[in-house]
Amino acid sequence: MKIVAAKKILKINDQLAAENRSQFDAAKVRVVNVVGSPGAGKTTLLEALFAQLKSRRRPAVIEGDIAGSIDSERMERIGVPVVQINTDGACHLDANMIANAVKELDLTAVDLLAIENIGNLVCTAGFDLGEHLRIVVLSTAEGDDKAVKYPAIFQGSDALVITKIDLAPHLNFKPERITADMKRLAPDAPVFQVSATRGDGVAPLADWLSQTLAATKPLN
Amino acid sequence: MKIVAAKKILKINDQLAAENRSQFDAAKVRVVNVVGSPGAGKTTLLEALFAQLKSRRRPAVIEGDIAGSIDSERMERIGVPVVQINTDGACHLDANMIANAVKELDLTAVDLLAIENIGNLVCTAGFDLGEHLRIVVLSTAEGDDKAVKYPAIFQGSDALVITKIDLAPHLNFKPERITADMKRLAPDAPVFQVSATRGDGVAPLADWLSQTLAATKPLN
Numbered sequence: 001m002k003i004v005a006a007k008k009i010l011k012i013n014d015q016l017a018a019e020n021r022s023q024f025d026a027a028k029v030r031v032v033n034v035v036g037s038p039g040a041g042k043t044t045l046l047e048a049l050f051a052q053l054k055s056r057r058r059p060a061v062i063e064g065d066i067a068g069s070i071d072s073e074r075m076e077r078i079g080v081p082v083v084q085i086n087t088d089g090a091c092h093l094d095a096n097m098i099a100n101a102v103k104e105l106d107l108t109a110v111d112l113l114a115i116e117n118i119g120n121l122v123c124t125a126g127f128d129l130g131e132h133l134r135i136v137v138l139s140t141a142e143g144d145d146k147a148v149k150y151p152a153i154f155q156g157s158d159a160l161v162i163t164k165i166d167l168a169p170h171l172n173f174k175p176e177r178i179t180a181d182m183k184r185l186a187p188d189a190p191v192f193q194v195s196a197t198r199g200d201g202v203a204p205l206a207d208w209l210s211q212t213l214a215a216t217k218p219l220n
Numbered sequence: 221m222k223i224v225a226a227k228k229i230l231k232i233n234d235q236l237a238a239e240n241r242s243q244f245d246a247a248k249v250r251v252v253n254v255v256g257s258p259g260a261g262k263t264t265l266l267e268a269l270f271a272q273l274k275s276r277r278r279p280a281v282i283e284g285d286i287a288g289s290i291d292s293e294r295m296e297r298i299g300v301p302v303v304q305i306n307t308d309g310a311c312h313l314d315a316n317m318i319a320n321a322v323k324e325l326d327l328t329a330v331d332l333l334a335i336e337n338i339g340n341l342v343c344t345a346g347f348d349l350g351e352h353l354r355i356v357v358l359s360t361a362e363g364d365d366k367a368v369k370y371p372a373i374f375q376g377s378d379a380l381v382i383t384k385i386d387l388a389p390h391l392n393f394k395p396e397r398i399t400a401d402m403k404r405l406a407p408d409a410p411v412f413q414v415s416a417t418r419g420d421g422v423a424p425l426a427d428w429l430s431q432t433l434a435a436t437k438p439l440n
Binding site: 038146167171 | 257259287290309310339340341342358359361362363365366370371372384386387390391
């Protein structure tokens with residue numbers, strides 16, 4: 001694990017994001033930007049996904065946090081190369097932070113780079129990091145009304161992963177409600193229901209992610 | 221319910237917050253700013269608190285959301301006067317939005333004004349709204365590591381309310397871990413454990429809130 005301090009953004013984010021994507025394409029690295037609330041279960045989902053994908057893909061991860069390195073330590077424990085970004089207060093990652101973090105990775109040894117963004121359903125929506133796919137993660141415990149309240153993040157995502165589905169019996173969470181809202185906001189985005197701790201639903205998500213990333217053409 | 225559009229901030233936030241607080245003090249209205257992640261259970265907690273406090277206090281609420289009026293409709297259903305603010309993308313309320321929203325309320329008919337902020341553990345931390353107390357709400361489903369990851373919001377709060385404690389048996393959530401982190405970040409802030417849907421722990425929180433707000437001296 002290496003710590004990269006967030007630096008002042010000196011270039012326009014979108015231009016830097018395009019440069020990041022060119023670099024990823026040239027290195028044949030597929031990149032997924034994982035967004036969601038604090039505690040949605042992003043890290044646990046990545047742990048489960050990497051376990052599924054390890055025979056097919058060589059993963060690495062960039063962990064974004066306001067402070068601390070708890071998630072990076074979890075990734076180190078499962079043997080996934082990780083770079084920690086501490087934003088020191090900023091509520092989202094940006095393309096410049098990613099460009100700096102990527103310098104710490106050996107891209108020739110990576111096929112699949114996951115970027116775990118800051119826990120935030122708002123700020124992360126507007127910042128392209130240079131990824132090929134963006135996945136929004138929502139836990140059943142957050143409630144089925146979140147797409148109405150935070151439409152932009154759902155609208156701009158390529159898939160919705162509903163996590164902690166094992167808690168649904170204890171909650172008043174209707175998957176069909178958030179699925180209908182997602183269909184309206186992002187008609188082409190599939191919706192997955194997952195319990196990452198139990199492993200339920202992880203395989204179909206891993207297959208979709210693997211196939212979709214493989215089929216993704218360079219965007220620049 | 222009335223809709224107040226978020227307007228461009230024209231004055232410095234802290235100055236406006238002080239003006240808000242003066243106005244609240246003059247009207248003998250006590251104000252609490254409720255912050256937390258999307259889906260932490262802020263609205264459900266307020267519903268439970270208002271039910272407890274109704275014989276002692278005349279409540280009103282300002283609901284902050286990026287979009288929609290789901291929470292305001294819930295407040296209308298329980299007969300609590302409510303003003304909805306839609307920030308149209310902004311990730312926190314600010315003092316100017318509150319100043320505008322308060323114009324829609326009859327403060328002579330209100331003792332306790334709750335402001336439900338945008339679901340966000342980052343952006344809301346830096347903006348004084350003119351409140352007397354700030355409460356941070358964290359659900360057990362979010363995990364017990366959130367104070368390490370998002371220290372500013374915990375550090376600046378007057379109490380931590382752990383919600384959805386009924387889910388704890390199904391989760392790997394250690395209340396003592398987040399309580400210890402809170403103790404370190406905000407030594408004087410009490411920690412409450414609540415299940416708002418079941419009603420567990422709401423009465424002690426309501427008592428503390430009522431007593432603490434009554435004892436709060438005008439701050440300006």
